[in-house]
Amino acid sequence: MKRLILSAATGLTLMSSAAVAQTEITLWHAMGGALGESVNALAEGFNASQSDYVITPVFKGTYEETLTAGIAAFRAGEQPNIIQVFDAGAATVIAAQGATVPVQDLMEANGVNFDIEDYISGVRYFYADSDGKMIGMPFNSSSPIMYYNVQALEAAGVTPPVTWEEFQDVTAPALVEAGYIPLAQSHLPWIFTENFHSRHNLPFATNNNGYDGLDTEILVNNPAIRAHFTALRDWQERGFFEWYGTGWGDNQTPFEEGKVAIWLGSSGSFGGLSQLDLPFDFSAGFLPYWEAVTTSPTQSFIGGASLFAMAGKSDAENAATAAFFDYLASPEVQYVWHRDTGYVPITNAAYELAKAEGHYERFPAAEVGIQQLSLPSGENTRGYRMGFYVQIRDVMNREYGRILTGETSVEDAFNTIETEANELLARFAQTQG
Amino acid sequence: MKRALFSNIWLPVALLLPQLVIIAVFFYWPAGYAVQSSFYLQDPFGFGSTFVGTGNYESLFRNNEYLKIANFTLWFTVIVTFFSLAIALILAVKADRVIRGAKTYRTLLMWVYAVAPPVAGFIAVIMFNQSWGPLTEFFALFGYRFQVGVNFNDTAFAMILTSIWKQVPVNFIFFLSGLQSIPRSVREAALIDNRSASGRFWTVTFPLLAPTGFFLLIINITYALFDTFGIVDTVVKGEPGNNPMTLVYKVYVDGFRGNDLGGSSAQSVVLMALVLALTFVQFRLVERRIHYT
Numbered sequence: 001m002k003r004l005i006l007s008a009a010t011g012l013t014l015m016s017s018a019a020v021a022q023t024e025i026t027l028w029h030a031m032g033g034a035l036g037e038s039v040n041a042l043a044e045g046f047n048a049s050q051s052d053y054v055i056t057p058v059f060k061g062t063y064e065e066t067l068t069a070g071i072a073a074f075r076a077g078e079q080p081n082i083i084q085v086f087d088a089g090a091a092t093v094i095a096a097q098g099a100t101v102p103v104q105d106l107m108e109a110n111g112v113n114f115d116i117e118d119y120i121s122g123v124r125y126f127y128a129d130s131d132g133k134m135i136g137m138p139f140n141s142s143s144p145i146m147y148y149n150v151q152a153l154e155a156a157g158v159t160p161p162v163t164w165e166e167f168q169d170v171t172a173p174a175l176v177e178a179g180y181i182p183l184a185q186s187h188l189p190w191i192f193t194e195n196f197h198s199r200h201n202l203p204f205a206t207n208n209n210g211y212d213g214l215d216t217e218i219l220v221n222n223p224a225i226r227a228h229f230t231a232l233r234d235w236q237e238r239g240f241f242e243w244y245g246t247g248w249g250d251n252q253t254p255f256e257e258g259k260v261a262i263w264l265g266s267s268g269s270f271g272g273l274s275q276l277d278l279p280f281d282f283s284a285g286f287l288p289y290w291e292a293v294t295t296s297p298t299q300s301f302i303g304g305a306s307l308f309a310m311a312g313k314s315d316a317e318n319a320a321t322a323a324f325f326d327y328l329a330s331p332e333v334q335y336v337w338h339r340d341t342g343y344v345p346i347t348n349a350a351y352e353l354a355k356a357e358g359h360y361e362r363f364p365a366a367e368v369g370i371q372q373l374s375l376p377s378g379e380n381t382r383g384y385r386m387g388f389y390v391q392i393r394d395v396m397n398r399e400y401g402r403i404l405t406g407e408t409s410v411e412d413a414f415n416t417i418e419t420e421a422n423e424l425l426a427r428f429a430q431t432q433g
Numbered sequence: 434m435k436r437a438l439f440s441n442i443w444l445p446v447a448l449l450l451p452q453l454v455i456i457a458v459f460f461y462w463p464a465g466y467a468v469q470s471s472f473y474l475q476d477p478f479g480f481g482s483t484f485v486g487t488g489n490y491e492s493l494f495r496n497n498e499y500l501k502i503a504n505f506t507l508w509f510t511v512i513v514t515f516f517s518l519a520i521a522l523i524l525a526v527k528a529d530r531v532i533r534g535a536k537t538y539r540t541l542l543m544w545v546y547a548v549a550p551p552v553a554g555f556i557a558v559i560m561f562n563q564s565w566g567p568l569t570e571f572f573a574l575f576g577y578r579f580q581v582g583v584n585f586n587d588t589a590f591a592m593i594l595t596s597i598w599k600q601v602p603v604n605f606i607f608f609l610s611g612l613q614s615i616p617r618s619v620r621e622a623a624l625i626d627n628r629s630a631s632g633r634f635w636t637v638t639f640p641l642l643a644p645t646g647f648f649l650l651i652i653n654i655t656y657a658l659f660d661t662f663g664i665v666d667t668v669v670k671g672e673p674g675n676n677p678m679t680l681v682y683k684v685y686v687d688g689f690r691g692n693d694l695g696g697s698s699a700q701s702v703v704l705m706a707l708v709l710a711l712t713f714v715q716f717r718l719v720e721r722r723i724h725y726t
Contacts, residue, residue, distance in 0.1 A: 068692065071478055092692055093478075244563055244583060245580070245581075246582065246672045247582055250582055390691045391686075391691035394673060394674075397672065397673075401583075401675025405584060430485065431474045431476045431481060433481055433483035
C-alpha cells in the first residue's frame with residue numbers, strides 16, 4: 001500500500017514537472033462550427049507532435065469581435081500569443097507597430113527556416129509591409145470563386161461563363177429559359193469591389209493600393225466598376241441576377257436549394273458545400289471578368305485571415321509561437337487543413353502534396369481557388385491596405401444595397417463611397433499621429 | 434415630515450459608500466473617459482493619438498448618414514413607445530375585467546417578458562426568413578414580397594414589430610397593477626355618475642393611471658433608444674448594410690466593429706446628452722403636473 005502511494009506520488013511529481021517544463025501559449029480565433037473543430041484538431045496535432053509547448057485555441061466570435069477582443073486585451077496587457085485577423089482588419093493591426101512581432105522576425109530570431117518564396121504567390125505579400133517583409137502568417141486563405149449547379153447548366157445547354165459578356169449574352173438568357181435564377185453572390189465589397197479591381201488589374205487605391213503610406217485615397221470611383229454595377233442593376237431587372245441582402249447565408253441558401261444556378265462565394269465554402277446533401281452536383285470555376293476592361297485577366301486577392309504574433313511576450317513563449325507557425329506551414333498540416341476546410345494551401349510544397357495525393361482528381365472544384373490565386377499577377381494584384389476598412393466596407397454595403405433596391409443611382413452611390421471612404425482614410429491617418 | 438438624524442456623520446457615509454463607488458467606477462469614470470476620447474482620434478491599440486478638438490462632433494453632424502440614422506431612431510422610438518403603451522393598456526383594461534381564467538390569461542400575456550432581446554430578434558429572423566419564414570409566406574398571400582435584409586422598410590417593420598411585441602408584457606404588468614390599485618369606491622362612484630364605459634375610462638381611470646403611464650413612458654423611450662440593441666443586431670445579422678439602425682447600434686458599429694474610438698465616443702456623448710435632457714424633462718416639466726398620491 002505504502003509503495004503504491006509512493007509510486008503514485010512519484011508519478012504526480014513527474015507529471016507536474018513535465019507541465020512546468022512546457023510553455024503554454026494561446027491562440028484567439030474566429031473559426032466557428034466545423035471550422036472551429038478543424039482548428040482544435042490542428043492544435044491537438046501540434047501538442048501531440050512535440051512535448052515542449054502546449055497551445056490552447058480560444059474561439060472569440062466573428063472576425064470583428066476577435067480583433068476588438070484582442071485590442072482590448074492588448075490595452076489591458078492580457079493579450080494572447082497569437083491572434084487571427086481578417087483581411088479588412090489587417091491595416092489596423094499592421095499600422096500599430098509594437099502591437100505585433102513580424103512573423104518573419106519571429107521565425108528568424110528563433111532559428112526557424114523561413115523563406116517567403118516558399119509561399120504561393122497570391123498569398124505571399126498581402127500581409128507584408130511595403131518592403132515585402134511578412135508581418136502576419138497567412139492562415140485560412142481563400143479566394144472568391146464561381147460555384148455552379150452542373151445540372152442547371154446542362155439543362156440550359158451552356159458551359160460555365162468565362163467572361164461577364166458571355167454570361168450576359170449566352171449563359172443568363174439560357175438559364176432563365178431553363179427556369180433558374182442565373183446569378184447570386186455573397187459579398188459585394190469583397191467579390192465585386194476588391195477582387196473586381198484585382199481580377200482586372202485596376203488600381204484600388206493610391207500609394208500602391210495603400211501599402212506605401214497613410215495618406216491614401218481610394219480609387220473605387222472608376223468607369224469600369226460603375227459599368228459593372230450598372231450591368232448588375234440591369235441584370236437584376238431582366239431576372240439574370242438576384243440580391244438577397246448583405247448577409248452571406250441569405251445569398252448562399254437559394255443556390256443550395258437549387259433555385260440559383262451560379263453563386264459567387266469563397267473557395268473556403270467548398271468544405272461546407274461538399275458536406276451538404278445537395279439535390280444537384282456542383283462544380284466551380286474562376287471569377288468571370290469583363291473582356292471590355294481587360295483581355296488578360298489577373299489573379300484575385302487573397303481573402304480570409306492570417307495569424308499575428310502579439311508583442312509583449314517572453315522569449316520562451318515566442319519560441320513556442322514560432323514552433324507553432326513552423327508546424328502550421330508544414331506541407332502535411334497544410335494539406336489536411338486544405339482538404340478539410342477548402343481554404344487554399346499556403347505553400348507551394350503543400351499544393352504539390354495535395355496534387356500528389358490525388359485530391360484534385362477526386363474534387364476538381366477544390367483546386368479552383370489556388371489556381372485563381374496562381375494566375376498571372378499585375379502591379380495592382382498584391383492586395384490592399386486601408387485603415388478603418390471595416391467601416392469602408394460598411395459604407396459600400398450600404399450604398400450597394402441602395403443601388404440594388406433602387407434607392408440611389410450608380411453614380412451617386414460611387415460618389416458617396418468615394419467621399420466617405422476618403423474621409424475615413426484621412427481620419428485613420430490622424431489616429432497614427 | 435419625519436426626519437431621521439444620525440449623530441455620527443461617518444455611519445451614513447459608510448452605508449452610502451458601496452453605492453457611490455459602484456456609480457463612480459461604472460458610470461462617472463467611463464463617462465469621463467468617453468468625453469475625453471471624443472476629442473481625440475486614437476489608434477485602437479493605444480499607440481498614437483491626435484487631438485482634434487470638436488472635429489469628431491463636426492464630422493458627425495456633417496455626415497448625412499448620421500442624421501438619417503438619428504431621424505430613423507426618432508421615428509422608431511415614437512412608434513415603438515406609442516404602440517407598446519397603447520396595446521398594453523387595452524390588454525390591461527380587458528384583463529382587469531376578466532374573472533374566469535384570469536391567471537392563465539395574464540400569464541400568457543406576461544411570459545414574453547422573459548425573452549431576451551437577442552432571442553426576440555432571432556425569432557424575428559426565423560419568422561421573416563426570406564425563403565420559408567411564416568410571416569413572409571403570409572405577406573406573399575397578398576402578393577407582397579416581404580424581404581427583411583433587402584428592403585429598408587420591410588426590415589424596419591420587422592424591427593418595430595419585434596420591439597413592440599417584446600415590450601408589451603412589461604407595460605401590461607405595470608398597467609394592470611396600476612388599475613388594480615384604483616380604489617373600488619372610486620370606480621363605483623364613477624359607475625353611478627357615468628353610464629358610458631369609455632367615458633368612465635377617459636375621465637376617471639385614465640387620469641388615475643397617469644403616474645404609472647408617465648413612468649412607463651420614460652421607461653419605454655429608454656427601451657426603444659437603448660434596449661432594442663439586441664433586436665437590431667440580430668435582425669441585421671451584425672452587418673447593417675442598407676438596413677435601418679438606431680443611434681446606439683451605430684455607436685457599436687463604429688466603435689466595436691470599426692475600432693474608431695474617437696468617433697464612437699463622440700456619438701456616446703451625444704446619446705448621454707440626450708438622456709440628460711430626457712431626465713430633465715422628466716423631473717422638471719412633467720413630474721410637477723402629476724400627483725402620485
